[in-house]
Structures are given as structure tokens and as C-alpha cells.
Amino acid sequence: MTESRQDRKERTRRAILDTALQLLETESLGSLSLRQLTKAVGIVPTAFYRHFATLDELGLALVDESFATLRSMIREVRQDAPAPEELIDRSVDVLASQLTAHEAHFRFIARERYGGVTPVREAIGHELSLFERELATDLARMPGLEKWGGEDLRLLAGLFLNLMVASAAELVGARPGVRKSIEETLRRQARMVVVGVVGWQPLG
Amino acid sequence: MTESRQDRKERTRRAILDTALQLLETESLGSLSLRQLTKAVGIVPTAFYRHFATLDELGLALVDESFATLRSMIREVRQDAPAPEELIDRSVDVLASQLTAHEAHFRFIARERYGGVTPVREAIGHELSLFERELATDLARMPGLEKWGGEDLRLLAGLFLNLMVASAAELVGARPGVRKSIEETLRRQARMVVVGVVGWQPLG
């Protein structure tokens, strides 16, 4: 019934993270102020320091959280191991559903990836390159790619990752109505990467 | 010898734009303050209003300027009409040199494309979609693509544009030493888009 002290602390911490994500819908981390944030959370400004030493540290915590979402996404694709020919469709479906469920995380990554807060920008860059490597090892198991070198796999993973991040950023900013067409564009672009310009059948 | 009144005004306006671009190296538009900017320019805060009604308007002027740079870039590629097989290398060379000359413009586009200032973000999105269409009509003239439909051309243009913007953003944040390798990655990824995963020769 009663709430333990660390439970309560954790709850406040979550409230700070969630409120920040909510405020970052309309602004960027660099322009977020401590007072504005704590007022929205419902605590006094100084209480913030019980949880984070600085706003940058809050940003880094949000990076961790956001990439946890991203990783759970590929895990979901990986676990029901779709056949190669439906892998693209399956991946896009998962992306779309995860994006709806965790829109704020995707927006955060897109907005701060090249944003004005250096440590956060660098942390996102680092996480993305880890993610790219992870994706590359997944791709290495695909039929037809077994004898590709690490370098080539990295190129391809980068290509797909770029496509994914760009589309996610697009989806995040789009009205729900046009989402389907952005999804469709992503699907077809991914297929174009697979068969190449030279193998593409126009009027598809 | 003497300076006309509008010359002087134009000079101050340029100083504001240039100083803003310089300050935006370390922060984003949303966190740029009027007083900080005008102090760096060397004018009094209120003098800013003689040139722009608001900071957002300054941002929109920077969007215009930055895309003028981008357009001059494809114009440069277009005018010496390289052969199809060397088009990728030529384009990457131009991108690299333009990026060195106008680093601040590329950084601005990358940083504010999904940044926290709505009107600027939307203006960049609009300009990018115009740019994509422009690129698509260029591609339509390429051998092998003559009978592609507008939709397919748009897909391909989007693919290349994404690749270009992502690489530019990467290059802008990179130490000069690693630039060459980012360029090389871009070259090879662009080639991979052309021949496709299925046509790619690994160990290349």
C-alpha cells in the first residue's frame, strides 16, 4: 500500500523523463530550461538535482532510453525470423508500430542527432554506429550475403539505417493521414536498394 | 569612398547573418538569443529589429541562403555534364569542395531540419522536397532512366538526397582527418544503390 522511498524517487525520475520527452515535442534540448521542466513536472526547481547533475545528463539518460526502444525494435523483427522476401515489409510494419508507441523517442533521436548539445549529439552518434554494426551482423546471416566482407556489410547496414532514421523522422513530423504513403515510399526505396537502379522494374 | 546608406544597412545585415551562422556552430537556432547575437555582431539589441522582425525570420533568411548554396552545387555538377559512369565521383567531389567552402550552411540545414523551431523546420522540409523534384528531373535525362515514371524517379532522387544530406551532416561534424573515409563510404554506397545488393561485387 505504502510507497517505499526509492519507489517514490523512481516515480519522480520517470515523471521528469516523460515530461521532458513531452516538452521536446515542440522544442529542442538546448532550449529546454530547468525551471520550465520542473514546473511542468510539478516539483520545485532544485529538486531536479536529486536526480540529475545537469540537463545534459538528463539528455544522456534519454539517449539510453531511446536506443533501448530501437533495440527492442530489431529484436522484435529478429525473433519471428521472417523469410528474406518478406523481411522488408515485416521490418517496416514493426517500425511503424513501434513508432506509434514510442513517437517521442524517435523524435528525440532525430532532433538531437545533429542538435546543438554536443555530448548528447556525440552519444547518439556513438549509439547509432553501434546499432549499425549490430545490423551488419544480422545482415551477415542473410542468404546471399554469407560471403560478404565486414566492410561491405557495414556499407549496406549504413544504407538501411539512414533510410530508417530518415523515414522515422519524416513519420514523426507527419500528420497521421500521410503516414501510409511515407511507409510505402520507405518500402519501395528499400527494395530499390536491394535490386539496384539497374535491376529496378519501372512502372512498378 | 563614402558608403551609401543602403550599403551600410546591407553590410550590417550580412554581419548579422554571418555571425548567426558562426554562433550556430555550437548551438541551435532555438537556443540562440537576440542579445547574445547582437552583442557578437557589435550592435545594440534593438538594432536587430531594423533588419528582421523576429529571430524566426532570421532563420528563414538562413534557409534561403543555405539552399542557394545547395542549388549552386548541383548547377556546378550539371554544367560540366560528366559521363554517367563518373557522375557519382564527380558529384561527391563537388559536394566535398562545396562543403568546405560553405560548411556553416550545411550544418545549419542538418541541424535545423528536424530542429525545434517549427517554421524553420517546415521551410527546410519544403525546400528539400523542391530539391528532390529538381534532382528527379535531372535523373530523368540519364541514359537508362528515360522511360522511368515520375514516381520511380522521385524514389531514386529521395534515396540519393538522403544519402547526400546524411553524409554532409556526417562530414560537417567530423575531424578533417576522417573526411576522406566518409567521402569514400558515400561513393561506395551510391554505387551500391545503382547496382543493388543483388548486383554488388563483394570484396570490391
Added chain:
DNA sequence: CCTTTCAGTGAACATCCGTACACTGAAACT
């Protein structure tokens, strides 16, 4: 030559900012 225009000035304002400090009160520990 006299008047108008207008880019830039300088003071004043109310408001927000981050942070320091001493505090409270209840949970946790002994």
C-alpha cells in the same frame, strides 16, 4: 539649405534563468 528618413543608440521594464542555502518531514536504519 532646410526637411525628412531611418540605422543605430541607450535606458528602463518585467520576466525568466540557474544555483546556493537552510529547511522539513517521513522513510530507513540501528
Added chain:
DNA sequence: AGTTTCAGTGTACGGATGTTCACTGAAAGG
């Protein structure tokens, strides 16, 4: 039961913020 820990409070500060207003002085125009 008594003591310690510590998440959250409340006040107070010096400084930065955007915007207002009346101003200056030199270029432009008559």
C-alpha cells in the same frame, strides 16, 4: 525509540532575456 538519510521545499541572489520608447546624427531628398 532514537538517529540518520534524503527527496522535496521555499527563499533569495545576480544576471540574462525580449521588447518598449524616446533619442541622435548623418545620409537622402526637396
